[in-house]
Amino acid sequence: MTAPAEFAGTRRTLSTRSVTSLVSRNGAFGVLVVVMVIGFLTVPSFGTADNLRNTALAASFLAIISAGMTFVIISGGIDLSVGSLYALAVILSADMSSHGSWAAIGVPIAACAFAGLVQGLIIARLRLPPFIVTLAGLTGIRGLVFYITKEGNSHPSVPGKPFFETVSRGSFLTIQNPVWIALAVFAVGWYVLNRTAFGQAVQAVGGNDTSAALMGLPVRRVKVIVYAISGVAVGISGVLSTGLSGGGQEARVGNAYELSAIAAVVIGGTLLSGGVGSIVGTLFGITLLYVIQNLIVQGFNLNSYVQQVVSGVFLLVVVILQAVFSRRSETE
Amino acid sequence: MANGVSATPTLSVRQATKQFGGSLALCDVDLDLWPGEAHALVGENGAGKSTLIKLITGVHQPDGGEVLHHGEVVHFPTPRDAQLHGIQTIYQEVHLAPQLSIARNVFLGREPTRFGSLDLKRMNREAAALLGRYGIVADVRRPLGGLSLGVQQMIAVVRAVSTDASVVIMDEPTSSLEPREVDKLLEVVGLLKQQGVAVVYVSHKLEEVFRACDKITVLRDGRLVWTGAVTDTTRRQLISRMLGRDPGELGNGKITHLGRAPVERGEVPVLAAQHLTRRFVLDDISLLLHPGEVVGLAGLLGSGRSETAKAIFGALALDSGTVEFCGKRFPRSTPASRLHSGVAMLPEDRKVEGIIPELSIRDNIGLAALPMLSRRGFVSRRKQAEIVDTFITRLHIKATGPEQKVAELSGGNQQKVLLARMLCLSPKVLLLDEPTRGIDVGAKAEVQALIADLAAKGLGVVLISSELEEIVEGSDTVLVLRDGTALGTLFGDEIDESAIMTMIAGAAEHDTAELIA
Ligand SMILES: Nc1ncnc2c1ncn2[C@@H]1O[C@H](COP(=O)(O)OP(=O)(O)OP(=O)(O)O)[C@@H](O)[C@H]1O
Numbered sequence: 076m077t078a079p080a081e082f083a084g085t086r087r088t089l090s091t092r093s094v095t096s097l098v099s100r101n102g103a104f105g106v107l108v109v110v111m112v113i114g115f116l117t118v119p120s121f122g123t124a125d126n127l128r129n130t131a132l133a134a135s136f137l138a139i140i141s142a143g144m145t146f147v148i149i150s151g152g153i154d155l156s157v158g159s160l161y162a163l164a165v166i167l168s169a170d171m172s173s174h175g176s177w178a179a180i181g182v183p184i185a186a187c188a189f190a191g192l193v194q195g196l197i198i199a200r201l202r203l204p205p206f207i208v209t210l211a212g213l214t215g216i217r218g219l220v221f222y223i224t225k226e227g228n229s230h231p232s233v234p235g236k237p238f239f240e241t242v243s244r245g246s247f248l249t250i251q252n253p254v255w256i257a258l259a260v261f262a263v264g265w266y267v268l269n270r271t272a273f274g275q276a277v278q279a280v281g282g283n284d285t286s287a288a289l290m291g292l293p294v295r296r297v298k299v300i301v302y303a304i305s306g307v308a309v310g311i312s313g314v315l316s317t318g319l320s321g322g323g324q325e326a327r328v329g330n331a332y333e334l335s336a337i338a339a340v341v342i343g344g345t346l347l348s349g350g351v352g353s354i355v356g357t358l359f360g361i362t363l364l365y366v367i368q369n370l371i372v373q374g375f376n377l378n379s380y381v382q383q384v385v386s387g388v389f390l391l392v393v394v395i396l397q398a399v400f401s402r403r404s405e406t407e
Numbered sequence: 408m409a410n411g412v413s414a415t416p417t418l419s420v421r422q423a424t425k426q427f428g429g430s431l432a433l434c435d436v437d438l439d440l441w442p443g444e445a446h447a448l449v450g451e452n453g454a455g456k457s458t459l460i461k462l463i464t465g466v467h468q469p470d471g472g473e474v475l476h477h478g479e480v481v482h483f484p485t486p487r488d489a490q491l492h493g494i495q496t497i498y499q500e501v502h503l504a505p506q507l508s509i510a511r512n513v514f515l516g517r518e519p520t521r522f523g524s525l526d527l528k529r530m531n532r533e534a535a536a537l538l539g540r541y542g543i544v545a546d547v548r549r550p551l552g553g554l555s556l557g558v559q560q561m562i563a564v565v566r567a568v569s570t571d572a573s574v575v576i577m578d579e580p581t582s583s584l585e586p587r588e589v590d591k592l593l594e595v596v597g598l599l600k601q602q603g604v605a606v607v608y609v610s611h612k613l614e615e616v617f618r619a620c621d622k623i624t625v626l627r628d629g630r631l632v633w634t635g636a637v638t639d640t641t642r643r644q645l646i647s648r649m650l651g652r653d654p655g656e657l658g659n660g661k662i663t664h665l666g667r668a669p670v671e672r673g674e675v676p677v678l679a680a681q682h683l684t685r686r687f688v689l690d691d692i693s694l695l696l697h698p699g700e701v702v703g704l705a706g707l708l709g710s711g712r713s714e715t716a717k718a719i720f721g722a723l724a725l726d727s728g729t730v731e732f733c734g735k736r737f738p739r740s741t742p743a744s745r746l747h748s749g750v751a752m753l754p755e756d757r758k759v760e761g762i763i764p765e766l767s768i769r770d771n772i773g774l775a776a777l778p779m780l781s782r783r784g785f786v787s788r789r790k791q792a793e794i795v796d797t798f799i800t801r802l803h804i805k806a807t808g809p810e811q812k813v814a815e816l817s818g819g820n821q822q823k824v825l826l827a828r829m830l831c832l833s834p835k836v837l838l839l840d841e842p843t844r845g846i847d848v849g850a851k852a853e854v855q856a857l858i859a860d861l862a863a864k865g866l867g868v869v870l871i872s873s874e875l876e877e878i879v880e881g882s883d884t885v886l887v888l889r890d891g892t893a894l895g896t897l898f899g900d901e902i903d904e905s906a907i908m909t910m911i912a913g914a915a916e917h918d919t920a921e922l923i924a
């Protein structure tokens with residue numbers, strides 16, 4: 076164990092190692108492939124280009140939120156406020172659109188970043204549990220949204236703002252912009268997490284914050300920044316959503332998004348205890364969630380409650396499969 | 408000593424005082440660190456050595472006194488601030504990020520970048536070069552967590568000394584190192600001194616202190632009892648200052664040889680491990696353990712000692728091989744089934760496995776003893792308290808009382824609690840991986856006597872220690888390992904340090920000869 080390099084022959088080439096580790100570490104990837112293949116074979120309407128495109132579009136909003144959530148969870152925290160923050164971004168964006176495209180984009184993102192920052196400061200400075208602090212955020216911000224929308228009765232809509240709307244409604248190579256933007260967010264996220272000093276610090280802090288502090292890492296700063304990152308991600312997602320829908324969304328939009336985002340992160344192989352995780356895994360995780368949902372809608376003619384039950388059971392099966400996958404790769 | 412040039416110490420501590428709750432951990436302690444000098448900090452477990460270090464490095468804030476850096480009063484709110492002032496510390500427990508690669512650990516917090524992005528190539532190249540310089544063989548792209556504690560410790564050292572620090576503090580850096588690594592480490596200390604670095608060196612091994620250090624400060628119960636040059640004192644004097652007793656009352660300060668009767672090897676061994684094999688880790692290791700026998704595992708770091716113990720305990724999956732207990736196979740190959748049958752193991756790394764820091768000393772020791780104490784599900788608190796008290800006094804566990812949280816104990820005292828807990832299980836077989844790690848001179852002899860006592864009552868012990876002396880003095884049989892293979896077994900009178908070293912060296916020569924041929 077101690078000096079693996081002493082044993083010639085244990086070294087596989089780097090490329091085979093990274094391929095095998097991609098598959099084994101990202102159990103979600105393996106399961107996604109299996110589920111997709113089953114989908115293609117059994118549900119004809121699933122495999123059509125239109126359906127795939129729409130599924131990707133639908134997934135992109137929560138995907139962006141999950142990317143931010145990955146940072147928080149790897150750092151050892153949790154962010155329950157994302158659903159409410161998303162609603163805030165959606166509403167603010169619609170409200171602000173009367174002041175121009177840039178206001179509609181900039182103000183909500185800045186507001187969400189600020190909200191994340193404040194929560195992060197409270198968590199890091201006062202050493203309060205993130206679960207409680209962001210739960211307060213979840214409640215408080217939802218209340219704020221209802222207040223702004225006059226108890227949910229006002230649904231501001233977007234007066235035609237060409238630039239703002241193209242960002243969300245345009246497409247490139249037949250795929251809608253939000254999907255591209257989500258992919259870009261993941262690419263940037265991957266880069267920051269794996270190729271910057273900050274990313275290393277996030278992983279070290281999540282592994283053990285005492286050790287990280289003793290190694291001289293700026294633990295508090297890291298903790299504050301991850302919540303701000305999560306806020307920015309939520310802001311981007313909300314803005315895109317308003318641009319696409321043209322406003323008029325309900326005040327309870329984004330309800331329970333935090334749970335889906337956390338699920339995506341965990342299914343993607345990130346440990347809830349922090350330290351170990353993969354943002355690529357999160358991408359597979361969120362895709363898996365939406366593919367499953369889509370298959371159920373396309374394949375079975377069920378009422379929506381039964382759909383929920385099936386979707387829950389399916390999710391459980393997936394997680395069990397994934398645990399089996401990754402345990403096998405551990406003992407290898 | 409190279410302090411002729413500078414007139415102010417690199418770092419001074421003036422009248423440092425620290426209280427935890429009601430108890431005084433440190434009281435009015437002064438310390439001067441000069442450039443190019445290694446300053447040893449010695450004292451019993453719980454004397455306040457680590458506390459003093461943590462006051463310097465900003466982990467704790469002093470309740471009184473001050474720290475001066477180059478003559479100016481400084482205040483470090485966090486360890487980061489101390490590091491920014493060029494004070495690097497290797498703490499008593501390894502504090503690294505096990506999930507990250509070795510190279511990333513070496514550079515964590517000061518990564519080389521190109522256009523804002525980590526220069527992974529350079530990190531890997533430089534980390535490999537650094538490790539090579541200290542004789543560590545490992546693939547730097549692998550996660551740190553897979554390495555043994557000793558190697559992790561060396562990597563922490565490499566990490567600390569590869570910066571241009573003006574002060575390097577080492578809190579028991581050698582507690583999990585082999586003699587060979589200890590030599591390397593002391594070389595590093597010498598090198599740092601040449602570069603004009605002020606070094607603080609904490610160790611319970613006085614030979615190291617005399618070999619590497621220039622000055623010594625002795626702490627006892629949080630107070631400074633003596634400070635001076637190594638040349639002005641002897642080992643005996645030091646120990647008597649540490650313990651606060653007259654030199655006349657002490658033995659020679661060495662571990663007393665435990666003159667034990669030779670064991671009788673009966674028909675049925677209590678434990679028989681046959682042909683333990685795991686690719687690249689263990690190769691056909693066999694071991695017999697009889698009741699009352701202490702089998703020592705000797706070998707260098709990475710020789711497969713800990714792995715052998717783990718394999719016996721069911722904590723390491725094997726490709727082939729069997730472990731029999733009293734002539735029968737274990738029903739399942741898990742640690743739980745071993746424990747159930749009466750095989751207990753003291754793991755190498757107490758931070759990862761072992762103690763529950765947030766529970767009290769009583770609960771940590773007592774929980775293990777529950778099965779033995781409970782009658783029809785009822786536990787006699789009184790009996791439990793009795794047992795716990797016995798261990799606290801016998802092992803000199805320094806604490807405010809049995810209700811103190813284990814997290815609040817000094818490193819050596821935590822080790823004692825863990826040990827007490829193993830002994831409480833009253834197992835038939837005990838696997839001990841570095842039982843006296845970090846334990847002070849006085850308590851060490853006590854631990855060894857305790858193990859000998861239990862063996863005399865029929866317990867079978869597998870003993871691993873990085874100190875050859877401990878193996879030689881405590882074992883009836885020694886199995887010598889190298890690179891995961893067994894080189895041979897020594898019995899009774901054949902056991903001595905030179906015989907073991909010859910065996911290991913012989914195998915090394917054989918290897919080289921093979922390479923050349
Ligand atoms: N966080 C804490 N809370 C309460 N008491 C503490 C805490 N840290 C240390 N102590 C107490 O302070 C005293 C000194 O501990 P310290 O860790 O400095 O000892 P040490 O000299 O390093 O011993 P060792 O050789 O065992 O490492 C001990 O009695 C210990 O119980």
Ligand SMILES: [Mg+2]
Pocket residue numbers: 456457458499578817818819
């Ligand atoms: Mg200590």
